[in-house]
Each structure stands twice: as structure tokens, then as C-alpha cells.
Amino acid sequence: MKKLLIHITMAFCGLMLLACANQEETEATVNTHAPKLLLTQNGADFIMAHQDNVLIEKSLGKLRTAFNTAVEKPLEFPQPLDAGGGYSHETHKANYQNALTAATLYLLESDTSALAYAKEILIGYAAMYPNLSTHPEGKTQAPGKLFWQILNEEVSLVYLIQAFDAINSALSENERATIITGLFEPMVSFIKDESASTFNKIHNHAMWGVAGVGMAGYVLDHPEWVDAALNGGDKSGNSGYFKQIDQLFSPDGYYSEGPYYQRYALMPLVILAQAIEANQPEIKVLEYKDGVILKTIETTVQLSACNGYFFPLNDAVKAKSIETPELGYALPLVFDHSENPDLWVEVMKQNGNVVLTDALVGLHKKKCEPFKRNTLYIKDGPKGESGALAILRSDPFCGGTTALLKFGTHGMGHGHFDQLGILWYGHGNEILADYGAARYHNIPQKFGGRYLPENDTWANQTIAHNTLVVDENNQYGGDDDLADQHHGDGIYFINSDSIKAAAAKNNTAYPGINLQRHVALVTLEGLGAVTIDITTANSEQSHQLDLPFHYKGDIVFRKPAVQMEANQLTVLGKENGYQHLWLRGASETTKLAQSTLVNGNSFYTISTTATQPFKVLWAQTGANDPEANLLHQEALIYRSKEKSQTWVSVLEPHGDYNTIHEKTSGAATQISGLTAEENNGVLTLKITTVSSQEFQLEFELSENQNFNNPHISISKV
């Protein structure tokens, strides 16, 4: 899968077919029932005139296939009885999706069978909806009527109102009135008024409610619905769309729960933005909060590795990549408003799921340019004052390494206890990895596809991350609420040609212990682009300090040599994730450890020293896992017991492993020596290479440094 995406990235630009048809567009006649939302007649005409554009061709093909599949079955409107996954739930979900599919095809192709089908669904619901009471399975605080959860009801409104909008001008007065009074008025009333407590929440689910109600307001000419959607049920601005944007997304476009949930939260955010822009351009929604909506879309894409997979922070399903359909609305919107739309043509191609809306108008004039992933400091929190993610990239494409340092907000119920954790990638492959969520998503046999118990006992625990663990405890004692009240803080960030670096501190995760992490991408002559990774812990008491690296690949060299356990494996610890680790072996105390991995076509060596001696533990997940829920993954853990300890690792990509031509070069690390000394708050690192070069690097470890100009020096001795 990963390779496939890389392949696509390279191939797409070359393959692009750009239509060069006439650019004149027909001016729509004034018609109060003309489409008003994301796809208007103008957009439809453009799309049909440019069917040979590969993006349009693909999406149009999918629409046609989906419609042809839908009409094979008779339409049904079962009494709402089942919860998610059940018959009535899945049938109503298919109905609203099919209504939008058919209505869109009608708008595009004037296909009267599609019109009839969309109409039948809307009229069917108009007949049914007024008679529904709350859903029998709706035992939560927020039940729907068609669905067990109000969330699903809100999503259905987003689809159905768009379907109605697309066929509105083809309806008779009578049909129109039937649908409005039978379906949309009661549905909006149910969502906006009867379910006001949800509608006015600050939560990504409520975003769907405001999107649906706001769009219904535009289409049915109810400005008060729009007002409620944008400014909350009481129109005070303390809830509603703008307040949600304020609270849920940081000014840099980051969503606290992490990239996996970010792409989901993005969809209603974007749909309503596009509808507002079409109907009330004077609001300048895309300029709101310094353009945070478009920034959020761009940040979502930047939060993926160069193979397209999202960084698996917090509760993430690792299979999620930018191919995800939720980006189907977002990417065209950012394309439409970007100063450099050519870049987004490629991303839309990688996504492959663009929704056909007016945002695509102009596509025929755009070239395809390789998208660049950048070195970024992405501030977290509503005002950008709650820590950040720092992403350091040696290369904007897939040629180098990427390091990510996390010190933002916890991420609420989906957060992991991984302050100051890092991820590290080589050529788009995970090398130092995050387990993601412990979950077999959508696989019924595994706990219904929901989060497994091991999500709480392993995946979100501190030891499951590439960050320091004190006394085998979790950060914040494993308490989500406590963790949500805190975050790390940046010390510095540099993004220059010669060095890309970030440092952060956290003094709250473990009481009485000051933690820092510094990560720097530097190019050393003869060694190439290496990553320096520094972790410090300072305390007045002595603590057991464990620094884990969860590596991906096959270990081909280990120093010190450790004989792995032969006949018996025992568990490493009792709780906080340690109960899931088998201890494969442990070294004597050392001050230099090196491990070389092969992964894909490259080698990677982790060379580690510290100011105090430490042991190397070799571990593997799988203990205390009676149902075999955990994937078997390996880790090395550096362990020492000290009041103060500073670890320094040099992460070194090297060599070339060509299995097709059976040629290997540079398989061995170029680093032969590594020492670290701390004096007066300055860390001095010496690196010796096998060709007897010596480098000296200095990092100041003070918490208070010039954010843009910290004290780092690099010299060749």
C-alpha cells in the first residue's frame, strides 16, 4: 500500500489529461429554485464540458456506478428499529447517500431516471418523518428519529438537503411543498430546537448539525436557520459554526484529537464553508480567523508522511491516508482558493475521491505540480497557545527523513499519554513508529470493530510511545481529564537551510520532574542528513527512567551484543502497558548503544549515548493478551535509575539495499563513537566517524531561550 501511494505520487503528474475545451460558461437564468449549494448549474455545465479530465472522469464514473448499483434494489423505508450496523440503520444511510448521488447525476446529466429516484426518496421521507418519534434504541442523551444517534440524523440532513437543492427546480409546487413540510421543516426543528443541547455543543459531532441546518436555511430561504447555524441557537455567538471553529481548530489548523479525527471533523466544516461562500460571500468565511478553514485543510495534508499515510497520533487507524473520502470536499475547496492551485491538482489525484462541485471550475487551466511537504511548527489549542507539533523534514518529497515532536494538547478521550514523543520516517516508511489505536476497525469479530480493551491498557499508555517513562508510570497518572488541562511548551524552532530543529519542555506530566526533548535535523559532512534526538529528565529524587524506541524493520546489528532469552520469556512489568511486553534480553550497563535496521531499500542506525550509563532492554508486545488482540511489534528500551539523565541519539539513515539487482552499499553505520557531556546547562556532543572525522555539537538545555535563535553550534573538529 505504501509503495503504491508513492508510485501514484510520481506517476500522476505525468498522466494527467487536461481538457482544453471552450472556457465560456453559460450564465444561469434567475430562478429561485435553482441550485444554491455546492454544485450549481454553472459548475455542472463546467464538469460536463470537461469529462475527459481524469479527476472528473473518475468521480463521474463512481457516481454512475453507485447509481446503477442503487437502482438494482427496490427502495425501502423501514421503521427505524436498529442501532448502527443493523438493517434499518444501514438502509436509511444508503437512502440518503443514494438520494444525493441520483440528484447530482440529474443536475449533471439531466438524467430523468435519476431525478425520479431522488424524488422518490425525498417524498418517501416526507411521508414518514412526521410520524416518527425518537428512535427506540436511542438510549443515549441524544437520540435521533431515523437513527439511534442524533449525529447520524444530522449527517442525513447534510445529504438530503443537498439532494433537494440539486433537483429543486425540477419539482412541481406540490412536490416541493410536500418535501419541505413533511421532511425538512420537522427535521430542522428536531435537530435545531428539540435537540438544542447537542446542536449548541462545542464538539465535532455538532458541526454536522450546524452544517445541515445552515444549508437548509439557504435553500429554503430561512435566514433565521442560517443565523442559528452560524451563531448558535440563541444567536449569541456562544455556540454555532464560528464558535466551533474558534474552539475546535487551532489557528494553524490543528484539531486536538489528532490527524485521524481531524480529517473527519473537516468534512462538515468544509461543506458549510462552501455553502456560506456561495450564498453570503460578504461574510468572507474563508478569511475568518486568518483563513483557518483553508489552513486546516492544508494542515491535514501536511500531517501525512510522504507516502500519504496520516501521522498515527492518538487513537488513529493506521490505514488512513489522504485517499480518504472525507477530503473529497476539502481538497477542491483549497484548490479553488489557493494561491498555488497547481500543487493541489496532484493531491486531488492522490486522493482520487473528489466530489463534483463548483470548486472544480477552472481545473482545466491548472497544471499538476508535485506537492511539497514542509517543515512546520503547528500550534495547538484554540488560540495557538497550547503547545504544538513540530514536523522537521529534510526533503519536501520522499527522498529524506521526517521527524515529528509532539507537545500539544492531550486530545481528550482519544488522546494518548505521549508528551514529548517522537515519530521518525525514512523515505516515507515508519522507522520509529506509533502503535496507533488498538482496534480492528470495522471488523465485527474483534469487539465489533470498536476500540479494544488494549487501547487503554497498551496503545494510549506512555510506554507504547517513543517518549520517556518515569517509574513505569503513565504521564499524568493516565488520567485523561488531568492531561487535558496541560500541554507541553515549545522552547525553540528553527527552519533554515542548514538546520531544522525544535525543542519543547514538559514539567507537568510527572510531578517533580522536568522533561525536555530537542530534535534537530543537521547535515554533517560524510554522514549526511542525521537527526539528533536529545531527551533530558531532571528531578530531586532518583527515578527509573525508560526511553523506548518502537522500531520498524529488521535489526541487523546490535551493540552491545545481547544474547536473547533462549527457552523462556517473561513479562517486563505489571501495569501501565509494561504488562504487555515480553522481555527478550537486556544488556550490561553501557554508555554507547547502536542498533542498525534494514527497512525497504535503506539502513537506519540509532546510536545512543547518555550523560549517565544505561542498559538496553529488548522487548516485544504480546504478553497478557489472552485474546491475541495485539500486533507483535518490537521495541528497544534504554533504562537507567538517576536523578538527572540526558540521552542523546543520532538517527542515521545510510546505504542502499537493492534486492532486485542484489547490490548493497553502506550497510554499516558511519558512526564509531558518541559522547555527551553536560556543563553549565550546555550539552556537548561529540560524534566520531569510522573515517576518523570528529564533530562537536552544542545544545543549550535552558528552558528559556530565544525561540527563533537558540544556542546550537555545530563544528568539525
Next chain:
Amino acid sequence: MKKLLIHITMAFCGLMLLACANQEETEATVNTHAPKLLLTQNGADFIMAHQDNVLIEKSLGKLRTAFNTAVEKPLEFPQPLDAGGGYSHETHKANYQNALTAATLYLLESDTSALAYAKEILIGYAAMYPNLSTHPEGKTQAPGKLFWQILNEEVSLVYLIQAFDAINSALSENERATIITGLFEPMVSFIKDESASTFNKIHNHAMWGVAGVGMAGYVLDHPEWVDAALNGGDKSGNSGYFKQIDQLFSPDGYYSEGPYYQRYALMPLVILAQAIEANQPEIKVLEYKDGVILKTIETTVQLSACNGYFFPLNDAVKAKSIETPELGYALPLVFDHSENPDLWVEVMKQNGNVVLTDALVGLHKKKCEPFKRNTLYIKDGPKGESGALAILRSDPFCGGTTALLKFGTHGMGHGHFDQLGILWYGHGNEILADYGAARYHNIPQKFGGRYLPENDTWANQTIAHNTLVVDENNQYGGDDDLADQHHGDGIYFINSDSIKAAAAKNNTAYPGINLQRHVALVTLEGLGAVTIDITTANSEQSHQLDLPFHYKGDIVFRKPAVQMEANQLTVLGKENGYQHLWLRGASETTKLAQSTLVNGNSFYTISTTATQPFKVLWAQTGANDPEANLLHQEALIYRSKEKSQTWVSVLEPHGDYNTIHEKTSGAATQISGLTAEENNGVLTLKITTVSSQEFQLEFELSENQNFNNPHISISKV
């Protein structure tokens, strides 16, 4: 990697650029020094006229890049001192490769700098060779002069004589004489006469010797060299090229050591065949032994899964796919002589390493057609009487499942003790897998890249394969010589639209025990294409019988439910591979076990019953592995202790797991019941589905059945 190859398979045909240039070819003027081997002036002209063909463009580009890289360094002819991997070894190897590269470019492009470079290498060796004695590191029985092994010397002749041939007509009389007397005459004499014992061996290494000497004979007009190459040093026919073909390749084109070594053995076989065809077409070498040379090439490709990776039988490096450069000569040859050359255009594209020879003439007239992988019975042994491999495929492309049953020869020193072992693939992904060789190929840190000790203690052991293990012993007591004297025998083979099946027996692997395995691909209404896998063991004494399945993917359902060990893992056994397995858990005795895996976008369930009850053991590799040489892989093992036991498994691919659109269907097995009964030598299998369908299948278990028409019946109850 796997996905990438599949992608290529689908994309290549569409992308192909076929040149439609003038088809007239210039007739070469008669010139005794004109090129005589694989690439002549005629071929060179064709290639240069069709540079826009993607295959030619790619290979030409590689040649140019290789030449430009080579000339950046000064030419050196170091005194031969080092063994493989050392400086003198690698320099001489690069020299002979660069000589051929440069000479080929000269022939193609009349590039005089390339001519000068090739000439300098040949004249350099002509000056050096007469003064060389045997290599100082040549402590083996068969030393070279430039190289420590005669094998490398033979390979160098194959390259150098082709380089000479390509520039022969551009040499002065004096240069020509210098090279012939200084280099080729002494080299041929050394290989053919002074190293006669190797030259006349029946071994794939010696194939290089005869290829080099034979080609030198054609170019330098020494018919007696050709005679020695084709018929052995004493020209008796008891050794030499034809005898080697007789002995090394089965009539169906299988090489006993397995596909990994087959593609290596193929290269000199093909090169000499093409040279003979060009110089002595009257020999009709491609018709020899019923066309075995072309058959061997076709079989090599058929011995790969639909993702292009070779079946990893015996000591196989699993990274090897049809992209391997050794197929660069073979594929054009079979293309040139195939009755359906269009099929081979796609395979050449997947390979991507075609060598530019006369075999490509005509390429511009050929279409690209998807290559079909077939259901095959590939007989083993020089006369095809030493067992076989049966490959059963539900689909010629990548849409279905593939089952392979191995019961041919052992494979000499590279053989594994895996008689009646199976491999099973779904959509090109390994589901029931072979470990391949225990080796980090070309990674110096891991035992110099050579076979690891664990190749003998794990990888080639019976328990490491999907085949029955008796009393925790290896087949043939783990004795290669003994195993080489035996093989399995086919009982039947069917390849019809409704059923593809094979069965084989082996009564020699374990003294006193009769073993059979039957594998059948059948389509059952409502269940789809499933594989029935039957293993029987019969003995007069009671034995511990272990049937392992080495699966790939994540287990999402297990029946009976087994609580895995929580706090401690112990080793499963003491020797014969068992010492490398951790025991994760074991079930109570049962008569029905089911395990569902998710792998890629599909689910796979293994449902197993037996005539006697058995336990299910869950194991993982990694015990007694102090250097961490083994990859961590999982297996389930069915265990019972009986005189006679017959296991029946239904291997069922099902459902669809779409992670992009987050849709899952058919995640659960459709099989709810499975029973097996044996009466009067007939096995009756009953399959019940969750929708209460019932199927009854009968297999006769007699060793003597009508090979083409065995007793198998399938009915719906």
C-alpha cells in the same frame, strides 16, 4: 512492494508506446569480424530505430547511465588478491561488466569513446592474463586466476567475449591478435582444459563455463571449442551443455533447487542457446528435448505468484521477483520464439531489465496482452519421473487463490524437508507461507550475508513448512543425501473448469508411515472458490502428528477460543526446529477448528476437521535465537497422537475489507460446520454453511487411482 508490482501489471499494457517506424532492415555486409553473438548489426539497427519503445528506451537509458558512471573513475587492473567482496574481486567484476556495457553502446550508437573504453579493458586484460597464476585465495578445489573461484572466471569470459564480439570489426589486426592471444586463448585453455574437472561437471556453475567457451568458439572460429562446450571436454556427450540440460532441468522446465536458483541457472543456459541459434541454426537448439529451454523460461515465470514474487521454495531469498535481471536475456528469447509473443511483452515490462539483443527485433509489431498464470503440473527430475509441483489457480490474474503442492525432488544442498508441503495465496498475497531461507542476503553484518545457522536449524526443517511432522522429527531424518534419493509421487491431477485438484503420496519421508496430501480448488454455491486440503497419515504405530499452518495476516477469529499465555512463554520443543518456537497457547481437544485472518483487502478462514480429535497450538518463531536472526512469524499447529489421522481443511477467502471507504463486508466465515469420515478408503466431507446449506464431497484416498480421472464427487445435500 507487492502492491507496486500488481499496479505495474495492470498499468503496463495501457502505457505501452509502440513505435511504428519503417520495418525494412539493412542487410549486413559480409564481414568476418562482424558481431556473431546475441546482438548483431541487424539487431542494433532495429533497436536504434525503435528507441521510443518503452522497453528499449529504459534499457538503453540504463546502459548509458552505467557507462557514464563507469568512465568517471580511472580504469584499474589490480593484482588479484581478494576473495568475493574484496577490492580486487569487485574491481575485476566491474571491469568485465563495464566492458560489455561500453561495447554494446558502441555497437548501438557508434560511440567512439565507448569503443575506446571497451578496447582498453580488453587490452588491459590481454597484458595481464598471461602472467597470472592461480588466485592466492583460491583454496577451494576450483580456483580462478582473476577470481578466487573458477565460477567467477567463467562468468567473466561470458561478458568479455560478448564485449569483444561487439567491437571486433573496429579493432586493428594488431589489437585483435593481442586480445586473442593475450586474453581469450589462455582463458579458454584455463577454463576448458586446466580446470577440466569443473568444466565437465553437471552443475549449474559449470553452465557458465560452457557458455563462455562455446561463445568464444563461435567468435574466434574454433569449432572444437564449440564442440567441447556442447558435448563435453572429451566430446562424448557425457558432459557439456546438452548433458547439463538433460540432467539439470526437468522436461517441464523445473530446476530441482527451486525457483530462486532456477532463475540464476537460467542465465548461461539462455545466453548460449541464443548464440547457438545465431551461429548453428541447424542444431535447432530450441527444439532440443521437446523445447525444454523455452519451456524452462516459461516455467520460471509461472513459478511466481501474480504479484511477481517467486514461490519461495527451498533456500529462497523472498525479495526475488520477476524483476530479477537474470530474466533480461530469457524473456526476449521466449518472446522471440513464442507462438503468442504479445503475452511476453507484458512480462518484459514487469521485468524492466531486458537486455538489448536481436531477440527484440519485431517488438514494434507486438501488442501488450495480460500474461496468464496457469494451473500446472510441473514434473520434476531429468526425465520427469521424480514427482512434481502442482500449482492450482482459480484465476489466471490476481483475482483469486493459488495453491501449490510440492512433492518433487529434494533440491540437493538447497533443499528443504517439505515433502507434501503447500503454499496458499489470495490475491497475490501469501496467506499460508514458507519462511524461505534464513539469510539476510547481501547484508554484511548478518553472517556476511550468507546462510545463517538458523537456515539449518529452522528454515529447512519440516516444522517450518505447511506439512505434517511426525514425532517432532524431520523428514528423512534431516539428511540431504537421503532426501535426494527420494521424492513424492503424484496420485492424480485435474484441471477442469469446475475443479482443479492434485494429490500426491510419500511413503519414504518417515519410515513406516504412509502420507498423502490432496488439494482441490472447487466452487461451492454460496461459498465461492474454496480450497479443500486433505492430509492423511497411516502407520501401524501411534505417532505424534503435527500439521502446521504458517499464516500471514492478523487473526481476527479463533475457534476454539484459547487464552494465550499471559506472563510467561516457554519453548515448544528441543530440536528439529521446535526449539525455535514459543508456545503461545493450546486448545482443548476438538474436532473443529476455525481461524479467520485479515490480509490486505480480504478475509481468509481456515476451517479444519479430522477423523480423530486434535488440539490447536499457537506458536511464534523466536526462541533459542540468541543473535535475533529469525523473523517473528506466527503459526498454528494441529496436534494429535494416532496411528491414522486424516485432516481436512477448507481454505475460504471471503469478504471485502476496504480501509479507504471504511466499508467491510463478509468478514465472517460462511462455514458453520465441517465433518470428515473415512470408510473403505473413501473420505466423506460435509460442509454446512451459516445459511444452512450443506455440501457433501467425497475423495478416494487410494494411492492408485486413474491419474486423470480420480474419484472425487461434490454434491449439494
